[in-house]
Amino acid sequence: MTNKYASRKFIDLIQRATSKWANWDPPRKIAVGDYGTIINETGEFDWEGNIYSADFQEQLKLSKYKFNIDFADSALLPNEHEGGDDHFIVKSWSATTKEVNTSTDVAAPGVVNVTLKFDFQFDGNKPAAVLIMHKPRYSSLPHDECIIRLLKSMPGVLKGKYIVTEVISCAAYMMHLSDRKAEKFSVTLKADGPVTPTINAGGAASFAWSSESAYGLPVKDATRPQHILPLYRLKQPRPKFWEWPFGHRGDEKAYDAIDRWEDVDPTWNPLDDEGEEHELxxxxxxxxxxxxxxxxxxxxxxxxxx
Structure with a gap:
């Protein structure tokens, strides 16, 4: 597979397996509340703005609905929490996990060394995608009526756009796109850090990836705990969402309105093994x-x- 369509093929495989979108360049920041569209040729998110930004708040003041919102209210900020597992593995349908080995030893008082080994099998019938995230952390839009009213007040800006409702960041990630050859793929992550790591995997923690791959595109990985965001969810309000008034009897409850939005599907036609749109x-x-x-x-x- 050529590099020209690699990003779109990888993103397509991950999205169809999880309904979430892969960030081909994880160190690039994508945040909850971002809005924009998808670049069809690459599959990457085309950022246009963020509902929490000062610019958006200024536009909100000029809205004909005259809706004001206090972003100093903590209830309106994104909900954040750590994942229950140390690692989160995402893989396309043609990839299987053979085994996951974990070993831990105490290197010094208060410091541990953790080694994680992941073994995958690609069947070789079609390209496969794998994404591993260590120490995942989740952030999502709050289920608050004020957020719903804010969005409904800006149809001129947001209508027809996709909204980032959830992001999954991590301390270290690895992604790999195989070609159509059968392959066994092994990845090892070594992490050294305090027994009780800080929320963001901490400045005292260090990570190192190693991998063995004979086929496919080169492995992409990074270990910059300050901000790595490999995965995000895109949703689009349903057409009736933009109809006013809001809050009358029979309307959707504010707390589940965002959850009931439709996940954004790939904007391209089905792709062939090379990542090109199918001519049929x-x-x-x-x-x-x-x-x-x-x-x-x-x-x-x-x-x-x-």
Whole structure:
């Protein structure tokens, strides 16, 4: 597979397996409340703004709905919490986890060395994608009526846009895109740090990846605990969301409105093994498929008459 479509193919495989979007450049910041669209050629998020930004708040003051919101209220800020497991593995359907080994030893008083080994098997019938996140941390939009009212007050800015409702960051990540060759893929993460790490995996913690891969694109990894964000969720409000008034009997409850939005699906036609859009689907969209069927039917009719 060429590098030209590698990002889109990787993102496509992860999204179809999890309904979440992979950030091809995890050190690049994507935050809860971001809004924008998807770049069709690469699959990457095209950032346009953030609902928590000062610029958006200024636009909000000029809205015809005259809605004010106090972002100093902690209840309106993104909800954040750590994952229950030390690692989060995401893989496409053609990849399987063979085993996960963990070993821990005390290097010094108050300091531990942790070694995690992940073994994967790719079946070789089609490309496969794997994403490993160590010490995942979750952040999401709060289920608060004020957030819903804020979004509804800005249709001129947000209507037709995708909104980042959740992000998953981590202390260290590894991603790999295989080609169509059968392959066993091993990855090892060594982490040295305090027995009780800080929330962000701490400045005292250190990480190192090592991997063995004979095929596919080079492994991408990083160990910068200050901010690595490999995965995020994109949602789009349903058309009726923009209808006013809000809060009348029969409307959706504010606390579940965001949860009931639709996950954003890939904006491209189904991809082939090289990451290019399948030509058959383009032909159908432009009516060529229907023309071919009509030609076949006409031929059959003429043959019958003869």
């Amino acid at each position: 689907y383009d032909a159908e969209m432009h009516g060529d498929f229907g023309v071919s069927i009509m030609a076949i039917l006409m031929t059959m009719t003429m043959t019958t008459e003869l």
